[in-house]
Amino acid sequence: MSLDELKARLSELNNVNRAAAILGWDQQTMMPPGGAEARARQLGTLSKIAHEIQTADETGRLIEDAKKEVAGMDYESDDAALVRAAEYDYEQATKLPTDLVVAITETTTLAHEVWVEARANNDFEHFRPMLEKIFDLTHQMVECFGYKEVPYDALLDQYERGMPTREVKRLFDELKQELVPLVKAIAENQDAVDDSVLHRSYPIDKQREFGEKVVSAYGFDFKRGRQDLAVHPFCTHFSANDVRITTRFDPNWINPALFGTMHESGHGMYEQGVAQNLDNSILGSGTSLGVHESQSRMWENIVGRSRGFWGHFYPELQALFPDALNGVTVDTFYKAINKSYPSFIRVEADEVTYNLHIMVRFELEQAIMNGELAIKDLPAAWNAKFEDYLGIVPPNDAQGVLQDVHWSSGLIGYFPTYSLGNLLSVQFYDKAVQEHPEIPNEIARGKFDTLLNWLRVNIHQHGRKFTPQELVQHVTGTSIQTGPFMRYLTEKYTDIYNL
Numbered sequence: 001m002s003l004d005e006l007k008a009r010l011s012e013l014n015n016v017n018r019a020a021a022i023l024g025w026d027q028q029t030m031m032p033p034g035g036a037e038a039r040a041r042q043l044g045t046l047s048k049i050a051h052e053i054q055t056a057d058e059t060g061r062l063i064e065d066a067k068k069e070v071a072g073m074d075y076e077s078d079d080a081a082l083v084r085a086a087e088y089d090y091e092q093a094t095k096l097p098t099d100l101v102v103a104i105t106e107t108t109t110l111a112h113e114v115w116v117e118a119r120a121n122n123d124f125e126h127f128r129p130m131l132e133k134i135f136d137l138t139h140q141m142v143e144c145f146g147y148k149e150v151p152y153d154a155l156l157d158q159y160e161r162g163m164p165t166r167e168v169k170r171l172f173d174e175l176k177q178e179l180v181p182l183v184k185a186i187a188e189n190q191d192a193v194d195d196s197v198l199h200r201s202y203p204i205d206k207q208r209e210f211g212e213k214v215v216s217a218y219g220f221d222f223k224r225g226r227q228d229l230a231v232h233p234f235c236t237h238f239s240a241n242d243v244r245i246t247t248r249f250d251p252n253w254i255n256p257a258l259f260g261t262m263h264e265s266g267h268g269m270y271e272q273g274v275a276q277n278l279d280n281s282i283l284g285s286g287t288s289l290g291v292h293e294s295q296s297r298m299w300e301n302i303v304g305r306s307r308g309f310w311g312h313f314y315p316e317l318q319a320l321f322p323d324a325l326n327g328v329t330v331d332t333f334y335k336a337i338n339k340s341y342p343s344f345i346r347v348e349a350d351e352v353t354y355n356l357h358i359m360v361r362f363e364l365e366q367a368i369m370n371g372e373l374a375i376k377d378l379p380a381a382w383n384a385k386f387e388d389y390l391g392i393v394p395p396n397d398a399q400g401v402l403q404d405v406h407w408s409s410g411l412i413g414y415f416p417t418y419s420l421g422n423l424l425s426v427q428f429y430d431k432a433v434q435e436h437p438e439i440p441n442e443i444a445r446g447k448f449d450t451l452l453n454w455l456r457v458n459i460h461q462h463g464r465k466f467t468p469q470e471l472v473q474h475v476t477g478t479s480i481q482t483g484p485f486m487r488y489l490t491e492k493y494t495d496i497y498n499l
């Protein structure tokens, strides 16, 4: 049976990729800086092995034969979905020569350490040659993939399959039209919310204790996952039964770890929820970054920054941090964690301004890919766009163009998926509440299983069986929309800021 042979082969491919993920996790959490060069070689070798299995003639032959075997099967069956995904991956991978894949892996692995140094020293010039090389390799990759309308399409497609640049632009234009007046209305009422209580002394061990308690209550399973420290928090998985989330602590600011942990647990629960029978296959991962981010943002924002949630959890938080929170009411705390104002760092941005941070990156990446912007001019272009969208100019590059890990990792075309995830988080949540109107009341009692179960059944269990478009259509009956997100934001912020 070619199908069985194909499964065995793809399982090996999956093993190589997951092993590479372990090395990647270690690099960002444990590895001393001296390990960078050896790690680049090791990851380069694994990516070469994976690419060779992925693109071998034998893989192509097995896919062709397996297609005949699954021809009569239900479209939604695991086997039919596996062969569809395998064919897509094969077509994509065979467009890239092995030496380009190895060059990208080695360059981006080295670039990570250079970026860390450049950010620490606020020195864009230190990072510039690496970034030029990364964009050069990205151009080569785009030429290999080909594209329908603009080069950026080929990049976006890697993270949000089937989503054209044109459609993202349309959604962003819609969003911008409504966000800009909302940001302005909030700015005019800025005194309504004071968030100084968040910037007090919050001992790190207690922060960890509270964060792990919350995400355990959400349903993140620490028997099949763990949390460690990282400079730039992320989530990765080696199996549905071994999911790693990461966080960072600031002893004088509660937000990064608290909301970061909720966020990463949303990614983690998606991976832990993939059906066990898909685990040892190329279908054993979330279907796209946008859908992934819908999960993290739902648990971080819609649940974790809601009045109901804090009505339940605030007394516990207050008991853990009496020095910081004695005499602070739950209403003051709720408003503080939802304060909205233009800020420099994307990962710390509030729900209203967040998508403007993404639009800045989306437009700069396109300008570089279209040859309209040189890397040497990127910091100035960043600052100009930032002033345009958020009305403020970063005081230095560390708080500006150097802040994100993505470009050093070669992740270009990735940022828009954050905004798509924000939009989807509300569409999915609305649907869950429509089917289970008791969800908000359960959240207010610290119970999350109805929501998590709904996500498991409708989204998590399917892994990569369906494309993001298929999944979104299936779950919501429509495509990605801005309407539900803007209604959610407007209602929430009208209340908080008395607009």
Ligand code: ZN
Pocket: 263, 267, 293, 296
């Ligand atoms: Zn995320």
